[in-house]
Amino acid sequence: MGDNGWLARELRHHYLFSALNETQRARILSHVFTRSFGAGELLFSRNDPAPSFFLLRNGVVKLYRVSADGQEKIMRLIRAGQSFAESIMFMDQPHYPVHGAGVEAGELLVIERSGYLEMLRESFDTCRAVMVQMTQRIQAHWDEIEALTLQNSRYRVTHYLLSLVPEGQRGTVTVTLPSRKMLIAAQLAITPETLSRVLRVLSDEGLIEVQEENIRIPDVDSLRKRMH
Amino acid sequence: MGDNGWLARELRHHYLFSALNETQRARILSHVFTRSFGAGELLFSRNDPAPSFFLLRNGVVKLYRVSADGQEKIMRLIRAGQSFAESIMFMDQPHYPVHGAGVEAGELLVIERSGYLEMLRESFDTCRAVMVQMTQRIQAHWDEIEALTLQNSRYRVTHYLLSLVPEGQRGTVTVTLPSRKMLIAAQLAITPETLSRVLRVLSDEGLIEVQEENIRIPDVDSLRKRMH
């Protein structure tokens, strides 16, 4: 991409690169380029051959699947600083397992699988960092599968709201929904109508107060107690 | 464990150990012991501190979560030769994220996290093998989340039946359900009643023939075509 100085500096703080030494990091730059995209632009389709994975610099990206009848489920919403599709590195026939598309225009780093993989061989610490990430991803999936099978929509919405509350916060908190309600519904695997209704019920019960995309939670603990 | 000769021989064929050299494999044995368990016996609970992961030698183990009202969702059913809970290796506060219990009595190898982790540092190939496994697990989770959100019970049951058909097989196949129908239902996140009814419908449509736990599929392709 030409201007490699700040790129190297930027990469230093991401777990995929932080454990590499300067030589390695310099070497990897030849396998990296940037790409910008618009809102709604398709980045890759499910089952496309996957030569690269990505690091999002700014904007928002959705990873999603589509059912036979066109319904869409967002598997993950990517925000600035997050990497995605790393796992294609460890497939022997790398293909993207989901669709990827822009939600808000932005720019991403495209990292070539083969080059990075070679680098991995030399850095156990980076290997370990990748595995830590994958483990966290697996945990998240289990939580989601649990929520989908063992819990109802009220639980899922409440759980989501609580996930927006800063760690360790108690008492009264105001959170801001990080995206349009439609997108949130698609993540929680409910319809926008249901999301709207659940928020209504919660606010009728005095557990939350909805003001546009700002949600005031008078008491985090009592919300947590009444998830079911 | 004393009798280490066959143990070393047994381990050689498992991906967690196959890339290690003899010295390493010998060294790891001091971090491994066996444990036998009965049907229904609890092996570990969700949130227990997790010093070890496991390799199942024989019997069947279920990994599951339980909802507030006692409903049980089987996250994974482990069979002889499979390892599980490896991912606790990469948590900084290792705790089991699910319950584990015997389904059919058997015996498992208990592998200490710390010892194995040290070994990993020395073998990129093993690292890579672990990452490949984790990647496959992640794929499977995405498929499951998709099935839970985008597909109905008929699809899930059909998909499950087709997963029992040997790779590349076409035409007429007979598969045997690998466990009691209750357990299968708990994996597919449906009730035994619904499973029973779906099988009934499929067999009324001539797509399958049910004979106890043996299921004859006259034509794999037409079953695949009529999943929805």
Place this chain on the structure above:
DNA sequence: GCGCGGCCTTGATGCACATCAAGCTTGCGC
């Protein structure tokens, strides 16, 4: 200004699956 499309809400209706309940079969202990 006005019209239009996207997003959100609210209500009426529908449907897939769960729940509840009863009956059947099989295996096991006595």
Place this chain on the structure above:
DNA sequence: GCGCAAGCTTGATGTGCATCAAGGCCGCGC
């Protein structure tokens, strides 16, 4: 043999969420 429990099936009923439909609000282009 009998009684009993576990697993499976089938039918009747219930319910949570989706679907369908309509209306309000807001931003944008004309």
